[in-house]
Amino acid sequence: MEYDLIRKFQMECPICDEIHEIEMRTRIATTIIKGEEVKYKETYYFCSNCDEDENEFVNGKMQNENLMNARNAFRESHDLLTSNEIVAIRESYGLSQVDFARLLGWGEATISRYESKAIQDEAYDNILRIVKENPLAAYEYLQKNCDKFTAQKKFEIKDKIMENLDSFGREYLKRQALESEYVNYQDPCEANGNKNLDIDKLENIVSYFAEKIENLYKVKLMKMLWYADSLSFKTSHCSMTGLVYCHEPMGALPIGHYKIVGLENIKMQEEEGYEYTKYHFLPNNKLDKLCLSKDEIKILNRVINKFKSFSSADIVKYMHAETAYTETKDGEVIPFSLASEIRDF
Numbered sequence: 469m470e471y472d473l474i475r476k477f478q479m480e481c482p483i484c485d486e487i488h489e490i491e492m493r494t495r496i497a498t499t500i501i502k503g504e505e506v507k508y509k510e511t512y513y514f515c516s517n518c519d520e521d522e523n524e525f526v527n528g529k530m531q532n533e534n535l536m537n538a539r540n541a542f543r544e545s546h547d548l549l550t551s552n553e554i555v556a557i558r559e560s561y562g563l564s565q566v567d568f569a570r571l572l573g574w575g576e577a578t579i580s581r582y583e584s585k586a587i588q589d590e591a592y593d594n595i596l597r598i599v600k601e602n603p604l605a606a607y608e609y610l611q612k613n614c615d616k617f618t619a620q621k622k623f624e625i626k627d628k629i630m631e632n633l634d635s636f637g638r639e640y641l642k643r644q645a646l647e648s649e650y651v652n653y654q655d656p657c658e659a660n661g662n663k664n665l666d667i668d669k670l671e672n673i674v675s676y677f678a679e680k681i682e683n684l685y686k687v688k689l690m691k692m693l694w695y696a697d698s699l700s701f702k703t704s705h706c707s708m709t710g711l712v713y714c715h716e717p718m719g720a721l722p723i724g725h726y727k728i729v730g731l732e733n734i735k736m737q738e739e740e741g742y743e744y745t746k747y748h749f750l751p752n753n754k755l756d757k758l759c760l761s762k763d764e765i766k767i768l769n770r771v772i773n774k775f776k777s778f779s780s781a782d783i784v785k786y787m788h789a790e791t792a793y794t795e796t797k798d799g800e801v802i803p804f805s806l807a808s809e810i811r812d813f
């Protein structure tokens with residue numbers, strides 16, 4: 469059985485009733501949750517003094533953490549918020565477990581259960597996600613359930629909601645602005661490379677490119693995004709970002725590119741150029757890098773290696789020779805069937 473050793477230390481072993489060296493270990497364990505097999509990280513103590521049948525034990529805290537890990541593994545595989553994520557949403561509104569449940573019009577113990585033991589249903593999960601992203605939704609709940617709070621408490625909650633609207637509400641609204649440009653592309657199709665717009669992925673890719681390329685400006689970035697999506701489509705029949713690109717004089721340009729540049733999580737610095745403002749992209753260390761898979765990173769690295777020393781003019785010229793460009797007209801959407809005919813590199 470495979471395991472990782474965390475540490476060794478002396479303690480009174482409850483199995484053999486002696487003080488001796490005990491190992492704290494972790495391993496990948498399996499359990500059944502809601503009829504499904506779930507793999508999770510389990511921590512336990514190991515006594516090397518005893519026979520092989522009974523040489524492991526856990527304390528109460530470990531047992532709770534193991535259970536929590538198993539439930540969170542189930543949640544992750546079902547795309548449900550983890551208990552920590554639920555805590556973070558509640559804390560972003562500065563609420564106790566009971567007050568957060570009251571705000572949403574749920575039973576008073578509901579949030580406490582979701583943060584500790586129970587796995588939330590999808591309907592509850594959706595509401596939590598909406599409140600996470602959109603403080604205006606939280607405000608609507610406050611109006612609906614205001615009779616559950618004192619005037620003072622209601623005032624405090626409203627204050628916090630307004631504060632959130634100012635900060636992460638801005639992010640939500642900017643995402644909405646970009647999404648509104650993609651209302652005609654809400655199903656996988658040839659224009660979006662069989663993928664719906666994925667803003668998290670887009671933000672991560674921009675940050676990854678900016679991390680590897682010091683002087684990354686808008687024209688080059690837009691071309692590199694197109695090459696990454698095209699290469700992904702060529703290898704797996706699916707693009708990465710779900711962006712839809714048009715044939716423009718400077719090569720492929722995604723629909724809503726002004727709004728991409730304005731996203732809260734895209735770090736960009738405006739610099740005064742000779743004739744016009746230049747957009748200089750920088751890495752955003754706050755993003756969750758796990759959003760990119762190994763295969764995706766491989767594709768991104770190929771694009772980086774090919775174009776890192778290209779100037780904006782070089783990459784525009786290079787793109788102009790692609791079938792995807794020569795076979796489409798000004799302003800037309802470039803279909804991914806043509807995009808996948810990019811020259812090998």
Ligand SMILES: [Zn+2]
Pocket residue numbers: 481482483484485486488515516517518
């Ligand atoms: Zn022992």
